[in-house]
Amino acid sequence: MTRTLWDSTIGKKTVMAVSGLxxxxxxxxxxxxxxxxxxxPEEINRYAHWLRTLGEPFLHYEWTLWLVRVVLVAAVVxxxxxxxxxxxxxxxxxxxxxxxKRRGATxxxxxxxxxxxxxxxxxxxxxxxxxxxxxxxGGYEHLRPYQNVIDTFSTxxxxxxxxxxxTALGFHVRHGLWSAAQTLGVGTATxxxxxxxxxxxxxxxxxxxFVSVPVAxxxxxxx
Amino acid sequence: xxxxxxxxxQKNAAADGAMSTYEVDGISRDMSFLEMLDTLNEELxxxxxxxxxxxxxxxxxxxxxxxxxxxxxxxxxxxxxxxxLHMRSFExxxxxxxxxxxxxxxxxxxxxxxxxxxxxxIIQSGGYISAxxxxxxxxxxAPVPKPDADSAFEHAECIGCGACVAxxxxxxxxxxxxxxxxxxxxxxxxxxxxxxxxxxxVAQMDEEGFGGCTLTGxxxxxxxxxIPLPSISAMNKEWLRATRKVGR
Ligand code: HEM
Ligand code: SF4
Ligand code: FES
Numbered sequence: 001m002t003r004t005l006w007d008s009t010i011g012k013k014t015v016m017a018v019s020g021l022x023x024x025x026x027x028x029x030x031x032x033x034x035x036x037x038x039x040x041p042e043e044i045n046r047y048a049h050w051l052r053t054l055g056e057p058f059l060h061y062e063w064t065l066w067l068v069r070v071v072l073v074a075a076v077v078x079x080x081x082x083x084x085x086x087x088x089x090x091x092x093x094x095x096x097x098x099x100x101k102r103r104g105a106t107x108x109x110x111x112x113x114x115x116x117x118x119x120x121x122x123x124x125x126x127x128x129x130x131x132x133x134x135x136x137x138g139g140y141e142h143l144r145p146y147q148n149v150i151d152t153f154s155t156x157x158x159x160x161x162x163x164x165x166x167t168a169l170g171f172h173v174r175h176g177l178w179s180a181a182q183t184l185g186v187g188t189a190t191x192x193x194x195x196x197x198x199x200x201x202x203x204x205x206x207x208x209x210f211v212s213v214p215v216a217x218x219x220x221x222x223x
Numbered sequence: 224x225x226x227x228x229x230x231x232x233q234k235n236a237a238a239d240g241a242m243s244t245y246e247v248d249g250i251s252r253d254m255s256f257l258e259m260l261d262t263l264n265e266e267l268x269x270x271x272x273x274x275x276x277x278x279x280x281x282x283x284x285x286x287x288x289x290x291x292x293x294x295x296x297x298x299x300x301x302x303x304x305x306x307x308l309h310m311r312s313f314e315x316x317x318x319x320x321x322x323x324x325x326x327x328x329x330x331x332x333x334x335x336x337x338x339x340x341x342x343x344x345i346i347q348s349g350g351y352i353s354a355x356x357x358x359x360x361x362x363x364x365a366p367v368p369k370p371d372a373d374s375a376f377e378h379a380e381c382i383g384c385g386a387c388v389a390x391x392x393x394x395x396x397x398x399x400x401x402x403x404x405x406x407x408x409x410x411x412x413x414x415x416x417x418x419x420x421x422x423x424x425v426a427q428m429d430e431e432g433f434g435g436c437t438l439t440g441x442x443x444x445x446x447x448x449x450i451p452l453p454s455i456s457a458m459n460k461e462w463l464r465a466t467r468k469v470g471r
Binding site for chain 1: 231242294320327391395425429435439451452453458459462463466
């Protein structure tokens with residue numbers, strides 16, 4: 001069954017849909033948690049500490065966090081690998097383009113591949129910036145996300161990279177969420193009338209939530 | 224009407240092709256698109272040139288033989304087959320680009336003719352039912368709920384023209400395959416092969432080198448028979464169910 005899944009275009013697309021939905025679930029949690037920055041340094045820094053003690057005393061310090069990280073890395077790898085392999089196949093299946101060009105599909109649909117690449121690069125930068133502190137501007141302080149986030153969004157490039165990535169995310173989710181429903185066999189003519197606006201709405205909420213943080217730092221609302 | 228045609232000319236499968244320009248005059252608005260091409264070909268034959276090869280058969284929109292990408296649209300600007308497209312959809316003085324279906328699973332044979340036998344092999348892999356032949360069964364022996372009958376009829380409308388593949392940026396045959404799978408899978412007559420049908424037809428579709436689905440929706444827009452996009456989702460559901468059930 002595992003072989004059938006991975007060898008079939010429908011199966012590989014299922015892997016893409018499930019891994020995408022796992023990441024999406026995480027991103028909603030992440031976005032909501034980020035909003036704590038509006039309630040001051042105490043609130044969000046305490047939250048960062050709580051994340052590490054989650055599951056205690058059953059689990060050791062940071063084990064839950066590492067579990068989430070492992071699942072997310074697996075999802076990113078599965079998603080990117082299936083996206084790459086399917087894209088290669090799609091390009092091979094249509095080697096000659098038409099001389100007479102016509103208007104294509106929606107922007108969100110056409111930018112899934114490049115948008116995905118932008119997201120992949122962003123994930124790497126984002127971890128090096130705010131998780132490991134490797135490329136962090138100013139002194140990175142472990143367990144003090146409030147200060148770290150302000151450092152990042154006090155640089156022009158920090159804002160640019162972040163806003164580009166979060167916009168790309170919005171478009172990716174707009175087409176991706178509806179697509180995942182189709183891939184998993186949930187789509188019908190009736191349900192699609194709800195699913196399409198739902199995907200657009202959730203993409204907007206996600207993007208707006210993420211965008212609010214750098215905007216707050218830039219406008220001095222959070223400092 | 225006087226028209227300028229830019230037509231894809233290619234001697235054979237191995238040769239390189241290119242767009243060639245022709246002028247045609249005296250075209251009636253009531254001619255079908257294929258009659259317009261017949262007019263061009265008559266002129267070419269008189270001049271001793273090779274006529275443009277294109278596929279056609281019934282010329283009444285039911286056989287699926289005709290093709291052509293017209294100004295970038297599979298089957299042209301109306302939701303119908305090329306044989307049912309009329310010249311009144313164009314204006315006097317128009318330039319019209321005519322190209323063959325483009326997909327690596329549909330290689331060009333000559334000019335505008337492509338080899339669509341990949342579709343036949345997908346059908347052979349599961350697009351049938353194992354019914355006892357002989358005398359016709361009693362019509363009420365196998366009751367079919369109305370919604371299922373409607374769905375089967377809707378999908379049975381697919382004429383296998385391949386416009387869905389031609390329109391898809393990935394050269395995907397998901398809409399065609401979903402029409403064939405759903406047509407038989409919703410009916411009691413199709414139940415014995417319900418799982419093997421979808422697994423085998425999808426495997427054959429992949430084998431032929433068609434691309435995957437990215438839910439672009441171009442296929443359903445191009446389909447002259449209005450096979451809807453959610454049919455693909457319905458086939459995905461059947462495929463996932465069969466994979467779980469058969470476990471292969
Ligand atoms: C590593 C970076 C990423 C790459 C390279 C990538 C690439 C892609 C590609 C090429 C597709 C298929 C597009 C199509 O069907 O036209 C896709 C679909 C999808 N992506 Fe991503 N993506 C990435 C990150 C993400 C993230 C962070 C999320 C979480 C929100 C996500 C969620 C989805 C979903 C839900 C789908 C729909 C799956 C389906 O069509 O069934 N992706 N992705
Ligand atoms: S699904 Fe529509 S476009 Fe595709 S082969 Fe059938 S009739 Fe033609
Ligand atoms: S020639 Fe038969 S459908 Fe067009």
